[in-house]
Amino acid sequence: MPLDHRVPHRPHGAAILTPSRIAVTEAESVVLAALWRRGPLSFVSLIEEVKAAHPWGDATIKTLLHRLMQKGAVKSVKEDGRQRYHAELSRDAYVAGEVGALVDRLFDRDPAALAAFLARPSIVD
16 A cells, blocks of 8 residues: 655644755744834834734743744844844745645645635525
């Protein structure tokens, strides 16, 4: 019997490996999204931007930011005497990784199957 090499279902919030090999959790992607939306931000501005979308505490956001920096997905640069945070992982690379995981998990690693699914007329229950 051949081995099944499909990627198992990824639990809600579990990390995936993006094409650039950086594992990003769903929560970490919220911090990245703030940087993709607004560009480089100071710590205070980043906290405000994330809190506008999620009711997380400062410590939670700081932890997520620290993890992203350890992974190389975000970097801190001193500009005009202030630290500003920049996304090093592009949104395109992140999206490609998410779509690839979806294709692997739900469409047997066949991108054409995903395209065919998306081209179908909508089915409403």
